[in-house]
Amino acid sequence: MMLWPRMALENRLSGEDYRFLLREKNLDGSIHYGSLQSWLRVTEERRRMMERGFLPQPQQKDFDDLCSLPDLNEKTLLENLRNRFKHEKIYTYVGSILIAINPFKFLPIYNPKYVKMYDNHQLGKLEPHIYAVADVAYHAMLQRKRNQCIVISGESGSGKTQSTNFLIHHLTALSQKGFASGVEQIILGAGPVLEAFGNAKTAHNNNSSRFGKFIQVNYQETGTVLGAYVEKYLLEKSRLVYQEHNERNYHVFYYLLAGASEEERLAFHLKQPEEYHYLNQITKKPLRQSWDDYCYDSEPDCFTVEGEDLRHDFERLQLAMEMVGFLPKTRRQIFSLLSAILHLGNICYKKKTYRDDSIDICNPEVLPVVSELLEVKEEMLFEALVTRKTVTVGEKLILPYKLAEAVTVRNSMAKSLYSALFDWIVFRINHALMNSKDLEQNIKTLSIGVLDIFGFEDYENNSFEQFCINFANERLQHYFNQHIFKLEQMMPKACIQNTLAS
Numbered sequence: 001m002m003l004w005p006r007m008a009l010e011n012r013l014s015g016e017d018y019r020f021l022l023r024e025k026n027l028d029g030s031i032h033y034g035s036l037q038s039w040l041r042v043t044e045e046r047r048r049m050m051e052r053g054f055l056p057q058p059q060q061k062d063f064d065d066l067c068s069l070p071d072l073n074e075k076t077l078l079e080n081l082r083n084r085f086k087h088e089k090i091y092t093y094v095g096s097i098l099i100a101i102n103p104f105k106f107l108p109i110y111n112p113k114y115v116k117m118y119d120n121h122q123l124g125k126l127e128p129h130i131y132a133v134a135d136v137a138y139h140a141m142l143q144r145k146r147n148q149c150i151v152i153s154g155e156s157g158s159g160k161t162q163s164t165n166f167l168i169h170h171l172t173a174l175s176q177k178g179f180a181s182g183v184e185q186i187i188l189g190a191g192p193v194l195e196a197f198g199n200a201k202t203a204h205n206n207n208s209s210r211f212g213k214f215i216q217v218n219y220q221e222t223g224t225v226l227g228a229y230v231e232k233y234l235l236e237k238s239r240l241v242y243q244e245h246n247e248r249n250y251h252v253f254y255y256l257l258a259g260a261s262e263e264e265r266l267a268f269h270l271k272q273p274e275e276y277h278y279l280n281q282i283t284k285k286p287l288r289q290s291w292d293d294y295c296y297d298s299e300p301d302c303f304t305v306e307g308e309d310l311r312h313d314f315e316r317l318q319l320a321m322e323m324v325g326f327l328p329k330t331r332r333q334i335f336s337l338l339s340a341i342l343h344l345g346n347i348c349y350k351k352k353t354y355r356d357d358s359i360d361i362c363n364p365e366v367l368p369v370v371s372e373l374l375e376v377k378e379e380m381l382f383e384a385l386v387t388r389k390t391v392t393v394g395e396k397l398i399l400p401y402k403l404a405e406a407v408t409v410r411n412s413m414a415k416s417l418y419s420a421l422f423d424w425i426v427f428r429i430n431h432a433l434m435n436s437k438d439l440e441q442n443i444k445t446l447s448i449g450v451l452d453i454f455g456f457e458d459y460e461n462n463s464f465e466q467f468c469i470n471f472a473n474e475r476l477q478h479y480f481n482q483h484i485f486k487l488e489q490m491m492p493k494a495c496i497q498n499t500l501a502s
């Protein structure tokens with residue numbers, strides 16, 4: 001029961017039921033009791049005066065953990081994040097969760113000084129940072145002897161892959177205390193290789209991941225990196241044969257065409273990007289001005305992006321491939337296959353005669369080039385591109401494709417080749433990352449997994465693969481909600497039950 005001062009009770013207006021009592025000291029020292037409503041009126045008036053600039057703005061204090069906001073609602077939460085972002089503080093905690101806001105510019109907060117600074121610190125002791133999250137996972141793994149996992153989520157272009165790279169960098173640095181060698185080098189080299197083959201420029205992000213990846217770094221119980229394992233999910237294959245307006249094919253094609261040496265250009269029969277069907281489909285977006293007047297967006301599709309140096313990117317890719325263990329001969333085979341895919345896309349078809357549906361290739365000069373690059377017989381390639389084999393009971397039928405079918409088959413062949421190449425690259429990377437010690441029975445390993453998937457995107461027309469990407473994001477969000485909110489809410493109940501049982 002609360003006891004209210006007599007004077008306040010006497011002064012209250014009839015019908016007003018005080019729950020809060022405001023005590024104000026007047027200039028002469030006397031005490032004045034006000035109601036909550038009058039206090040709210042004064043506060044609102046003061047806020048309006050400040051907005052108009054009649055009163056000075058109070059010093060805005062920001063909170064590095066949203067849980068410590070005195071009044072937590074959407075507005076205060078966003079204001080706090082905005083306020084911090086203005087001061088280049090892109091990281092904010094929500095308990096043990098880290099919110100990162102993409103600064104789209106380089107910030108000098110990732111150098112070795114910061115690696116050292118965040119080493120073995122309790123979360124929240126220092127300014128929020130991605131290194132602190134990696135550090136907590138690392139030390140929790142060592143202390144509790146339990147595997148850890150870091151899940152990264154956000155829409156396309158929000159900075160998931162960049163954050164993954166910072167996490168992996170810190171996780172390997174912690175193990176070696178600043179000196180990356182052997183397996184750490186391979187782990188660090190795997191990122192750029194996977195990004196060159198699995199990332200592309202999209203309308204939302206110039207380096208958008210078109211596949212999901214889970215990197216698991218394995219450690220000895222002492223905390224030294226043993227090896228790693230990469231798992232890939234759902235590479236977007238449709239991008240290989242068709243790109244939406246203002247989007248590009250996978251980076252590696254542009255790197256190869258810009259950076260190949262004269263000798264490689266001749267050996268792989270390389271042309272300019274605009275001469276390949278798989279790179280030059282300028283799918284202009286129609287802009288309707290009136291009901292019967294369509295015009296097309298004149299913006300050309302991009303072969304280069306501002307600030308990009310494709311030659312340099314090709315050199316970086318070669319170096320990363322070398323780090324991961326791709327020998328020059330293997331690299332050449334990979335580039336030959338990429339070139340074959342581009343030439344394959346240039347094959348076009350025509351109807352042989354008007355009488356039947358049989359088809360022919362209208363630019364047969366491309367066939368020997370593709371057959372040479374793929375190292376397959378020209379006749380076999382031709383057969384595969386124009387005919388289908390069907391086996392019935394005791395009979396083998398060879399039927400010609402129809403025009404539309406043949407184009408689909410050509411595209412499917414290109415997609416299968418690229419997809420198999422990507423799988424093989426992941427397999428080779430895993431082979432290089434696998435440490436023979438991992439396989440020994442007597443060595444107990446611990447691990448930290450980092451999940452970086454393709455981000456949510458919302459287009460006017462979402463393709464089936466886009467639907468899969470968005471569905472995966474929604475499932476991940478569900479998993480997050482389940483663990484962070486639902487299980488957390490259940491926790492006290494479980495604890496109470498345990499206490500009662502004991």
Ligand SMILES: Nc1ncnc2c1ncn2[C@@H]1O[C@H](COP(=O)(O)OP(=O)(O)OP(=O)(O)O)[C@@H](O)[C@H]1O
Binds near residue numbers: 158163210453456
């Ligand atoms: N911490 C950061 N500091 C500086 N720039 C950043 C940072 N995070 C992201 N960026 C910039 O934003 C771009 C997009 O980030 P990123 O590719 O990581 O997004 P994503 O969430 O992985 O998107 P997607 O889902 O399309 O793969 C990066 O290429 C980089 O230029």
Ligand SMILES: [Mg+2]
Binds near residue numbers: 453
């Ligand atoms: Mg990404």
